[in-house]
Amino acid sequence: MATEIELKLEIGPEQILTLKNHPLLVTLVPSVIELENVYYDSDDRQLATKKMGLRTRYDGQSWCQTLKSKGEAVDGLHLRDEWETPISGNALEISQLAEAGCNRQMIEWLTSLDLAPLFTTRFTRHCWNLVDEQTAIELVLDLGEVTAGNNSTPISEIELELKRGDVTALQTVARQLRAAIPLTPSDISKAARGYQLLAD
Numbered sequence: 001m002a003t004e005i006e007l008k009l010e011i012g013p014e015q016i017l018t019l020k021n022h023p024l025l026v027t028l029v030p031s032v033i034e035l036e037n038v039y040y041d042s043d044d045r046q047l048a049t050k051k052m053g054l055r056t057r058y059d060g061q062s063w064c065q066t067l068k069s070k071g072e073a074v075d076g077l078h079l080r081d082e083w084e085t086p087i088s089g090n091a092l093e094i095s096q097l098a099e100a101g102c103n104r105q106m107i108e109w110l111t112s113l114d115l116a117p118l119f120t121t122r123f124t125r126h127c128w129n130l131v132d133e134q135t136a137i138e139l140v141l142d143l144g145e146v147t148a149g150n151n152s153t154p155i156s157e158i159e160l161e162l163k164r165g166d167v168t169a170l171q172t173v174a175r176q177l178r179a180a181i182p183l184t185p186s187d188i189s190k191a192a193r194g195y196q197l198l199a200d
Contacts, residue, residue, distance in 0.1 A: 002081070002082055002083075002084070002100075003079065003080070003081055003082075004068070004079070004080050004081070004082050004161065005077075005079050005161065005162040005167055005170070006077075006159050006160060006161040006162065006170075007077045007159070007160040007170040007171070007174055007185070008157055008158070008159050008160075008185070008186045008187075008188075008189075009157065009158040009159075009160075009174065009177070009178075009183040009184065009185055009186060010156065010157050010158075010183065010184040010185075010186045011141070011156055011157060011158055011181065011183055012156065012182070013143075013156055015181050015182065015183075016141070016143070016156075018180065018181050019141065019158070019177070019181055020126075022176075022177060022180055022181070024128075024130065024139075024173065024176060024177070025128050025139070028128045028129075028130075030126040030127055030128045030141075031126075031127045032124065032125070032126050032127075033059055033060065033124070033125050033127070034059075034060055034122075034123075034124055034125075035057060035058070035059055035121075035122070035123055035124075035125055035144075036057070036058045036120065036121075036122050037055045037056065037057045037058075037120060037121045037122075037190070038055060038056050038090065038117045038119075038120050039053065039054065039055045039117070039118050039119050039120070039121070039191055039194055040054045040055065040056075040092060040115045040116060040117055040118065041054070041115065041116075041118050042113040042114055042115055042116070043114065043116070045195075046113055047113075048195055050070065051069075051070035052067065052068060052069055052070060053066075053067070053068040053189065053191040054066070054067050054068075054092070054110070054115070055191070056087065056090055056091075056092060058090065062086060063086065063087045063088065063089055063090060064084055064085060064086050064087060065084070065085060065087050065092055065093060065096070065097070066082055066083070066084040067082065067083045067084075067097055067102060067106075067110075068080050068081070068082045068191075069081040069082070077167070077170065077171075077185075083097050083100035083101060083102040084100055085097055085099050085100045092115060094107055094110045094111050095107060095111075097110075118148065118194065118195075118198060119146060119147060119148035119149075119194035119195075119197060119198060120146070120147050120148075120194075121144065121145070121146045121147075121155065121190050121193075121194065122144045122145060122147070123142045123143055123144025123145070123155045124142070124143050124144060125140050125141070125142050126140065126141040126143075127139070127140045127141075128140075130173065134164075134165050134166075134169075135162075135164060135165030135166070135169040136162075136163040136164035136165060137160055137161065137162060137163065137165075137169060137170065137173055138159075138160070138161045138163055139158065139159075139160055139173070140158065140159045140161070141157075141158055142155050142156075142157050142158075142159065143155060143156055146190060146193045146194050146197060147197075148194055148197035148198050149197075149198075151197045151200055152197070153193055153196075153197060155190065155193075157186060158177070158183065160173055160174060
């Protein structure tokens with residue numbers, strides 16, 4: 001199990017070039033990857049009720065599955081536990097979550113549910129690594145959409161994920177970005193957007 005600490009900011013499409021030319025990023029070369037995610041839940045939304053998310057992800061080369069806990073989200077800062085393991089294809093392999101430290105009771109509960117795909121997210125991820133002696137932050141720009149049935153909504157957001165150092169470093173980077181670009185803190189995850197589409 002790992003604890004994910006990230007700060008999420010919404011960005012308007014017209015501000016993307018300004019972001020890429022920001023002094024923090026302009027000298028760095030980002031990695032770019034296409035990601036496709038499928039989110040699962042039961043018909044009675046057992047995972048959503050517990051504010052949890054379960055997905056499979058394909059990055060063009062390999063598959064993984066991720067379980068995320070409820071956690072907390074305040075002013076765009078998200079803290080939550082997550083369990084991630086590689087899988088062999090696009091189907092869930094719940095028992096494999098034990099390899100990431102997921103406890104037996106949780107695995108038994110998930111296995112008891114009749115889980116099915118509910119919605120997908122597809123987006124292009126641009127990733128920059130901001131590293132110094134004390135801190136490592138992964139800055140990603142995600143551009144794409146969430147799709148549930150015939151409904152879809154765009155994804156245009158920045159995520160600052162703390163890999164090493166103090167959480168205040170995320171706020172410092174966010175302030176530097178927001179000084180030059182109109183960005184809005186977001187407490188809504190991609191999974192939450194999918195559930196909102198289903199409700200609509």
